Amino acid sequence: MAVEQNLLEVNNLKTGFRFGEEYHNAVDGVSLTLKKNEILAIVGESGCGKSTLATAIMGLHDPNNTKISGEILYKDLDLTDLNERLYNRIRGNDIGMIFQDPLGSLNPLMTIYNQIAEALIYHTDFDDKQIRARVLELLNQVGIPRPEQIMKAYPHELSGGMRQRIVIAIALANKPPIIIADEPTTALDVTIQAQILDLMRDIQAETGSGIILITHDLGVVAETADRVAVMYAGQIVEEAPVDVLFKDPKHPYTRSLLNSIPHELEEGEELHVIHGTVPSLQHLPRKGDRFRPRIPWIPDEAFDENPELTEIAPNHKVRGNSWKHFHFEGEEK
């Protein structure tokens, strides 16, 4: 696969939400790059900041209650500096978006045709005929049967999987180089999920765009992604190509997470449980290793004062050095 230049570059991005007078960072210093022709998965549990990151890239945060710092570089623009009017030109045209809930992201009062056409009317100067041709092309591309009929339908007349296909068609309308998909299959049944994931991979291969896939589901990651960034408490703790991450995970959090997937157990064996809970935003320790309270059996000297994301092998980055000393509880290193 020809992976080349950077499409999108995020540098030290911080996104803080306002609590009274203070801002607490939900995304706390994230740097990453999205290349052409790749699916980058961002995976983590609820509250880790993955959706906040996606929302920040799309510029959808309420400026009155959030503080964003750092850079989001696209072409020669820094997206964090853009005003609403310029951002509207980027969204939909350069960055396509797919959300979790297809019913919530479609207008119940508009026909499918009008919803897809809207994206084209806004960003192109197509005439009616061209628009119609493009809408049909899109519906075919996302595998909608009988597109001529379906485009006259309203969202409630379609099944969940069909609706998500429509949302994908809208995201693709202007052939954006970047697509951000936030939990695109979480609301769908497994068989439909498999279809949508296959569709996303096919589209990615066809258009050569870069996709950022936000998910909590490691199965979805294994099935779709090329590269994976694992987030914990607002930071990326590990970043690696997908096969490396599943075969040779390093960071204690990644390893714990993979270990808690339900599987067949020996008699008397239990699923791995991560100690404690994810701290809330206000109580998040901002100094030292953020995962440290969750692995109390690891001695203090294993943790860094200030864990940095460092490259331990080509394309494989891990935060801090605690992974070198990590072992599961009750198991010898």
Added chain:
Amino acid sequence: MGFLEVKDLKVHYPVRGGVLNTIQDYVRAVDGVNLTIESGKTYGLVGESGSGKTTIGKTIIGLEKATSGKILYEGENVTNRARSRKKKYANYNKDVQMIFQDSTSSMNPKKRIIDVMGEPMHNYFDYTPDEIKRRVAELLDIVGMNPEAMYKYPHEFSGGQRQRIGVARAVASDPKLIIADEPTSALDLSVQAQVLNFMRRIQKEYNLSYLFISHDLGVVRHMSDNIAIMHKGRFVEKGPKETIYNDPQHIYTKRLLSAIPDMDPSTREEKKIERQRVEAEYDAQETEYYDPDGRVYDLQSYKGNHFVATKPEGSNSSLQNESINTGGEA
């Protein structure tokens, strides 16, 4: 022999319409289902949304009315009697409890945990307030929580903690069967592991049975002894866990299993080809497994306790389901 048997259960909802608002048709949410739950075992019920799996659970516990069929509890017919106040059925009410998917909405936000968990004790035992306090503390301890938690309100807990309280509450009346309807699908992976571990631990300790309802084939595989796969309100396949996962027979089961994401990225392409093959097979062989009305055929014995819904040999399918010897054995 199981202690709870469901025989030819049907739950139909009328669809009204027309000028006189007469009944035009029925939605057959559950359409002739047999299952047997044995003590100390877990029965997994798998299906996609709309397959009727939740309706079965709700009908057993009495939140939905059965249209026809029987639910036998220790030989006693308890169909549609679950909410009866007659003493005869009191045991049934006490012995069958439920854990819901959404722990937030299944607890009264104005009640403290001690009241939430104390309610089943009030209903079924003559405990003094002190005894209730002691018992609640004991139950909280089993699910790994501090006794101080009993004076807090539901919103003060995280989702995983609340779900564990839900489990503890279900256990409070010393039940024999817990119906767990998607108990972990709202939870994160690491929290899910916690709740599943507790459920297994409690099962051993109290010799509980579970009817474990889920769309997640991985979780069901982890938890269950016997499994039934549901589609369109009927069972398409049922049997011991290993046989279903290792030797699936019905095309719907195959399709479902092939759709589970694999944790090994290197087999991705093969998986995709396999999925497309199964998908094509599904389309091609639909008539072998579904009758002309799209209804799932009756279960036929395939091997031992492994049942598959296939076209009957003589194609004369008047009998609802195979007789009562379903599922149960040891």
